[in-house]
Each structure stands twice: as structure tokens, then as C-alpha cells.
Amino acid sequence: MTDYQSILERTVQHVQPILQHGKVADYIPALAEQQLGQFAIAIQTQTGETYSAGACDAKFTVQSVSKVMTLTLALQRYGDDLWQRVGKEPSGTAFNSLTQLEFENGIPRNPFINAGAIVTCDALYSRLSAPIHTMLESYRLQTGNPKLGVNKVVAQSEYEHRYRNAAMAYLMKSFGNFNNEVEEVLWSYFNFCAIELTVSELAKCFSYLSNGGVCTQSQQQVLPAKQIKQLNSLLFTSGLYDAAGDFGYRVGMPGKSGVSGAIIAVVPGRFTIAVWSPGLDKVGNSVAGIAALEFLAEELGTAIF
Numbered sequence: 001m002t003d004y005q006s007i008l009e010r011t012v013q014h015v016q017p018i019l020q021h022g023k024v025a026d027y028i029p030a031l032a033e034q035q036l037g038q039f040a041i042a043i044q045t046q047t048g049e050t051y052s053a054g055a056c057d058a059k060f061t062v063q064s065v066s067k068v069m070t071l072t073l074a075l076q077r078y079g080d081d082l083w084q085r086v087g088k089e090p091s092g093t094a095f096n097s098l099t100q101l102e103f104e105n106g107i108p109r110n111p112f113i114n115a116g117a118i119v120t121c122d123a124l125y126s127r128l129s130a131p132i133h134t135m136l137e138s139y140r141l142q143t144g145n146p147k148l149g150v151n152k153v154v155a156q157s158e159y160e161h162r163y164r165n166a167a168m169a170y171l172m173k174s175f176g177n178f179n180n181e182v183e184e185v186l187w188s189y190f191n192f193c194a195i196e197l198t199v200s201e202l203a204k205c206f207s208y209l210s211n212g213g214v215c216t217q218s219q220q221q222v223l224p225a226k227q228i229k230q231l232n233s234l235l236f237t238s239g240l241y242d243a244a245g246d247f248g249y250r251v252g253m254p255g256k257s258g259v260s261g262a263i264i265a266v267v268p269g270r271f272t273i274a275v276w277s278p279g280l281d282k283v284g285n286s287v288a289g290i291a292a293l294e295f296l297a298e299e300l301g302t303a304i305f
């Protein structure tokens with residue numbers, strides 16, 4: 001049987017020399033306060049066991065990893081109709097790029113860049129009376145933590161510095177690809193990004209991606225198995241913005257990153273891995289997080305190819 005615990009502990013050792021590398025996200029003032037040098041990792045197996053190592057009690061905001069949950073809730077409600085408003089292609093540009101959105105008439109390349117997630121939030125906003133409550137309900141069920149909540153300081157800080165995200169949303173509105181009040185949808189989007197959890201909770205929450213759509217914590221079928229295959233394919237091609245190719249090459253798993261330094265990675269049929277370390281590379285992905293996943297893929301022989 002695989003000794004996950006000792007592999008995770010070796011991973012913590014492996015990344016020690018690079019924990020000071022990279023920079024914390026400073027375009028969101030509340031995130032700029034995160035300290036370099038922190039690292040945590042967890043594995044949630046398909047059979048429901050959780051293993052973790054490093055700063056396991058540290059809480060961080062989910063940031064762009066929330067885009068996976070936003071897409072999940074939107075797919076539950078819209079199915080394939082959602083793809084009329086957002087594409088399925090890798091963007092090859094930064095997560096907050098505006099130029100491509102203008103060239104492509106307000107249809108974002110995919111749901112994992114900011115514009116794509118914001119338009120997906122707009123779609124959800126049209127169907128939900130209290131989007132943040134529905135979102136929190138899903139996180140609480142899927143992590144098993146009924147107290148899980150939003151870091152209001154981070155949400156507020158993001159809202160106060162929303163210029164680029166607001167520009168994207170208004171651009172989409174000018175092209176007719178936005179149905180609700182921009183400011184209200186942005187507030188929901190920032191609240192989704194500011195949901196706060198630990199690394200084990202993150203792994204549990206996204207366990208449905210490695211388990212045919214069934215969350216190992218809640219035992220609920222979150223999405224049908226077919227949609228999970230599609231979602232994992234999109235994560236493989238677009239989950240790490242313009243570094244998706246490099247991540248695919250080095251790690252060989254579908255994944256999604258966020259500017260808090262969080263990343264989830266999926267080995268279908270085996271487990272979901274969550275990792276957190278706030279030092280980011282130039283693209284906005286966790287330096288130690290990617291190195292840890294690369295090491296784990298090698299140790300566990302888990303690349304999907």
C-alpha cells in the first residue's frame with residue numbers, strides 16, 4: 001500500500017530550499033500581507049482518506065481555484081448552454097488580460113481566466129437568489145466544515161481594487177454578454193475568491209473531480225461522470241493560465257491555481273491533491289506548489305499519461 005504520509009513529508013522537505021522564492025500577490029493589498037516561507041499539502045484519496053503535511057492548520061483564500069466551483073454550479077444549472085457565453089480554448093494570455101476579450105467580441109476564451117469566471121458568475125447570478133449562500137453551502141457540504149466562510153477583509157480589498165476585473169465585465173456588457181448589474185456580480189465573484197479554508201478542506205472539496213463526480217466527503221454526485229471528464233480536460237488545457245502547457249509538461253495532471261498560492265491537481269480514479277505556498281512566479285502560480293506537484297508526480301508515478 002502506498003505510504004502517502006511519508007511521501008507528503010518528503011515533499012515538504014523537498015520544497016524547503018525554495019520557499020522564499022517568488023513574490024506574494026501584491027495587486028490585492030490584503031493578499032500582499034501573506035508571508036513567504038509557508039507550505040502545506042494534502043491528498044484526498046478516492047476512498048475518502050485524507051493525508052496532509054506542512055502548515056496544515058493555516059487558512060488561505062481559495063482565489064482562482066474558486067473558478068472550478070463556479071463552473072461546477074453553472075454546469076449543474078445550464079449544462080452545455082453555458083458554452084454560448086464562454087469558450088473552451090486555452091487563452092495563452094495572462095489571467096486578467098483585456099486585449100483578447102476585445103478581439104473576440106466579449107466571449108472569454110475559457111471559464112478559468114478572470115473574464116470567463118466573471119461571466120460564469122453572471123450566469124449563476126441570474127439563477128440564484130443568494131449566490132454566496134449557495135456557494136458556501138457547497139463548500140461546507142464538500143469540506144465537512146459547517147463554519148467555513150468568507151474572509152471579508154480580502155473580499156473588500158479585492159472590491160476596492162477591482163479596476164481590471166470591472167473593465168472586463170463592462171467590456172463584456174458592451175458586447176451584450178452580461179445580464180446583471182456589473183457591480184453586484186463582481187461583489188459575488190470577489191466573495192467566491194475570498195472563501196477561506198485549510199489545505200485538507202481544499203482537497204476534500206474538490207475530491208469529486210477525481211472520483212467520477214462524487215464528493216468523497218458528502219457522498220453527493222456533484223456532476224455526472226461525463227461532465228467531470230470534460231471539466232478535467234479543460235483544466236488540463238487551461239487551468240494554469242498561460243503556463244498550462246508548462247504545468248502539463250512538468251506535472252502531467254489537470255490542475256487549477258490561484259494567486260493566494262493555492263493549487264489543486266487531479267489524478268482521476270485515485271486522488272485530488274491540494275497544495276498552498278504563497279510565493280508566486282511571474283504568471284501568478286505558486287513556485288513551491290508546482291515544484292511539490294512535480295515531485296509528487298514522480299514519486300507516485302501519477303502523471304495521467
Ligand SMILES: NC(=O)CC[C@H](N)C(=O)O
Pocket residue numbers: 063064065095096114158165190193257258259260284
Ligand atoms: N488568478 C487569481 O487567483 C485571480 C483571482 C483574483 N481574485 C482576481 O480576480 O484577480
